[in-house]
Amino acid sequence: MVQNLWNNEEASKQKAGVEELVYRSNLIGSDRSVCNWGGGNTSLKTVEKDFRGRDVEVMWVKGSGSDLATMKAQHFTGLRLEDIKPLIGRDEMPDEEMVAYLSHCMIDSKHPRASIETLLHAFLPFPHVDHTHPDAIISLCCADNGREIAKEIYGDAFVWVPYIRPGFTLSKMIAEGVRSNPNAQLVLMEKHGLVTWGETSEACYNQTIAMIQKAEQYINSRIQEGQVFGGSQTETLAEEQRKSILAEVMPMIRGAVSDAKKMICMYDDGDDVLEFVNSKNAKELSQVGAACPDHLVHTKRVPLFVDWTPSAGTAALKEAVRTGIAAYKAEYQAYFERNKQDGDVMFEAAPRVILIPGIGMVNTGKSLAMAGVSGALYHRAIAVMKGSTALGEFVSLNENESYNVEYWPLELYKLTLAPAEAEFSRKIAFITGGAGGIGSETARRLVSEGAHVVLADLNLEGAEKVASDINAKYGEGRAKAVKMDVTSEEMVAAALAETALTYGGVDIIVNNAGLATSSPFEETSLKEWNLNMNVLGTGYFLVAREAFKLMKEQELGGSMIFVASKNSVYAGKNAAAYSSVKALEAHLARCIAAEGGEHGIRVNTILPDAILQGSAIWNSGWRNERAAAYGIEPDQLEEHYRKRTTLLVNIYPKDVAEGIAFFASSKAEKTTGCMLTIDGGVPAAFTR
Numbered sequence: 294m295v296q297n298l299w300n301n302e303e304a305s306k307q308k309a310g311v312e313e314l315v316y317r318s319n320l321i322g323s324d325r326s327v328c329n330w331g332g333g334n335t336s337l338k339t340v341e342k343d344f345r346g347r348d349v350e351v352m353w354v355k356g357s358g359s360d361l362a363t364m365k366a367q368h369f370t371g372l373r374l375e376d377i378k379p380l381i382g383r384d385e386m387p388d389e390e391m392v393a394y395l396s397h398c399m400i401d402s403k404h405p406r407a408s409i410e411t412l413l414h415a416f417l418p419f420p421h422v423d424h425t426h427p428d429a430i431i432s433l434c435c436a437d438n439g440r441e442i443a444k445e446i447y448g449d450a451f452v453w454v455p456y457i458r459p460g461f462t463l464s465k466m467i468a469e470g471v472r473s474n475p476n477a478q479l480v481l482m483e484k485h486g487l488v489t490w491g492e493t494s495e496a497c498y499n500q501t502i503a504m505i506q507k508a509e510q511y512i513n514s515r516i517q518e519g520q521v522f523g524g525s526q527t528e529t530l531a532e533e534q535r536k537s538i539l540a541e542v543m544p545m546i547r548g549a550v551s552d553a554k555k556m557i558c559m560y561d562d563g564d565d566v567l568e569f570v571n572s573k574n575a576k577e578l579s580q581v582g583a584a585c586p587d588h589l590v591h592t593k594r595v596p597l598f599v600d601w602t603p604s605a606g607t608a609a610l611k612e613a614v615r616t617g618i619a620a621y622k623a624e625y626q627a628y629f630e631r632n633k634q635d636g637d638v639m640f641e642a643a644p645r646v647i648l649i650p651g652i653g654m655v656n657t658g659k660s661l662a663m664a665g666v667s668g669a670l671y672h673r674a675i676a677v678m679k680g681s682t683a684l685g686e687f688v689s690l691n692e693n694e695s696y697n698v699e700y701w702p703l704e705l706y707k708l709t710l711a712p713a714e715a716e717f718s719r720k721i722a723f724i725t726g727g728a729g730g731i732g733s734e735t736a737r738r739l740v741s742e743g744a745h746v747v748l749a750d751l752n753l754e755g756a757e758k759v760a761s762d763i764n765a766k767y768g769e770g771r772a773k774a775v776k777m778d779v780t781s782e783e784m785v786a787a788a789l790a791e792t793a794l795t796y797g798g799v800d801i802i803v804n805n806a807g808l809a810t811s812s813p814f815e816e817t818s819l820k821e822w823n824l825n826m827n828v829l830g831t832g833y834f835l836v837a838r839e840a841f842k843l844m845k846e847q848e849l850g851g852s853m854i855f856v857a858s859k860n861s862v863y864a865g866k867n868a869a870a871y872s873s874v875k876a877l878e879a880h881l882a883r884c885i886a887a888e889g890g891e892h893g894i895r896v897n898t899i900l901p902d903a904i905l906q907g908s909a910i911w912n913s914g915w916r917n918e919r920a921a922a923y924g925i926e927p928d929q930l931e932e933h934y935r936k937r938t939t940l941l942v943n944i945y946p947k948d949v950a951e952g953i954a955f956f957a958s959s960k961a962e963k964t965t966g967c968m969l970t971i972d973g974g975v976p977a978a979f980t981r
């Protein structure tokens with residue numbers, strides 16, 4: 294049940310005016326069963342002083358593109374009501390004219406563009422107005438018998454408005470409906486949502502929650518457990534089996550949905566999702582249409598329902614998903630062609646929601662966050678369908694109505710408010726040695742330009758700290774830490790499987806995990822030799838091999854960057870084991886590049902030298918060993934290395950991160966099998 298979260302102590306801390314509106318809005322948005330991500334709007338009417346010191350009646354309303362759960366005062370728009378109120382006398386007003394008109398009503402041109410539904414709030418004569426999309430209310434409004442049932446729930450206290458796209462006409466219809474019903478306490482918008490009001494912010498919020506609770510109580514009394522969605526048809530696979538299958542299938546899904554633009558994929562096996570996808574009626578119900586107009590831009594009109602049963606096996610699932618996505622894209626293209634208007638540009642045709650019986654739901658988006666939005670909205674759709682089918686038959690917008698919302702310029706405007714995509718947007722990087730200096734700096738560098746990263750390291754605590762810092766700065770889910778020993782075939786395969794489960798696949802591999810030892814050749818033990826070979830040779834091989842398989846499955850190409858060493862081309866004194874395996878790394882990279890070309894997989898190598906800052910290697914015995922090899926003290930090493938470069942500089946992790954970013958970027962899209970020295974210029978290591 295939706296809970297009333299109003300807290301008088303917290304509310305009393307808010308100043309009258311916009312601050313109290315922020316508090317109410319955040320409460321409403323905090324429960325997604327009350328209001329969708331990015332959807333709904335709230336308002337407050339006050340008296341403010343204008344620039345001349347005169348009292349003017351102002352309405353504060355949610356700005357377009359904001360989310361009620363997180364918005365602050367700066368996300369609201371103030372408009373002069375005396376300029377807006379006369380509009381109700383008009384018979385019609387096109388969207389473009391309405392937007393232009395409202396821009397002249399703003400008390401501050403720096404405020405965001407006002408909500409699409411501004412006039413809905415302005416035309417209602419109440420100080421506080423809420424428009425929300427509660428699951429229970431939309432269940433009622435999307436039931437074929439919803440209006441009749443509303444009478445049983447609310448008596449004559451509601452106004453029912455037939456579906457019409459938001460704008461001037463709908464706003465006027467609502468105002469006239471409320472005016473003509475003196476008992477009205479709420480407005481039910483067919484296939485859309487709820488409007489409530491109050492004399493105070495608290496009264497308005499209480500009314501919103503109370504009206505939702507009434508609908509919830511009625512619907513819950515009608516739900517028959519065991520018969521939801523027609524009852525169960527498919528048995529849910531065990532969690533471990535679900536993950537195993539998805540890890541194998543996700544890269545193929547990502548490749549299939551990324552033909553126009555790369556997508557990040559995530560999976561969801563929540564209880565409500567599994568109840569739905571496993572039900573007898575899911576296939577038919579899922580194709581009726583969106584549960585709310587606000588869903589359309591993020592979920593498309595319908596999901597892809599994969600016609601598969603677990604007993605058919607993973608190979609059959611891959612084929613069903615592959616053919617299903619192809620058919621979905623063809624149908625979406627046809628849908629666009631049937632409904633397009635001049636100037637419309639088709640979105641990516643691939644599905645945003647993929648439903649798989651026995652397994653759950655896969656969501657796609659330009660980022661993990663946006664894939665998550667698609668998933669969160671489909672959770673709401675499932676709840677709505679559950680409620681509607683308990684009351685009667687679930688109904689939705691027809692095809693043309695759906696298209697007109699999905700490609701509505703006022704709705705698309707919200708998408709323009711998102712930050713511009715960067716070089717590594719939509720890309721996934723897997724970095725070994727992610728807790729170290731080069732690994733962590735590379736992760737930050739790639740994420741700063743849009744990437745999602747997986748930090749693989751034996752030092753899980755260190756990798757988690759780096760991931761936590763990145764997520765705090767760039768947003769939850771941008772980085773993930775996994776524990777991995779590069780010498781363990783099982784752990785490497787598991788880490789890349791986890792990457793596929795989390796993000797859908799991988800685009801960039803940074804082979805960076807390392808160690809170093811130093812000893813005169815005749816004192817080099819077999820143990821020391823094997824240690825270097827296992828970590829720096831076998832480890833790089835295993836990571837590259839597993840990533841190569843995954844990249845081939847995606848069919849999206851990819852980029853591998855090996856962090857080798859100056860010693861790859863220079864015979865380091867007292868470092869035979871280390872230097873030999875570093876040469877192996879560079880040649881292994883060239884071998885993979887030769888095979889990867891036909892698949893669009895590029896492999897390049899960085900040759901750095903003497904990176905002491907933030908390095909676990911240089912904070913170990915290696916520093917003392919190298920100092921002894923040069924006959925100097927350990928604290929003299931940094932200056933020693935600087936002086937031996939032709940540029941007289943020290944090399945830092947960020948310098949290597951820049952080289953890695955270059956090789957991973959579009960700037961190097963025609964470069965493979967190459968080596969780049971980042972050593973300040975050590976003549977003995979010049980490549981030739």
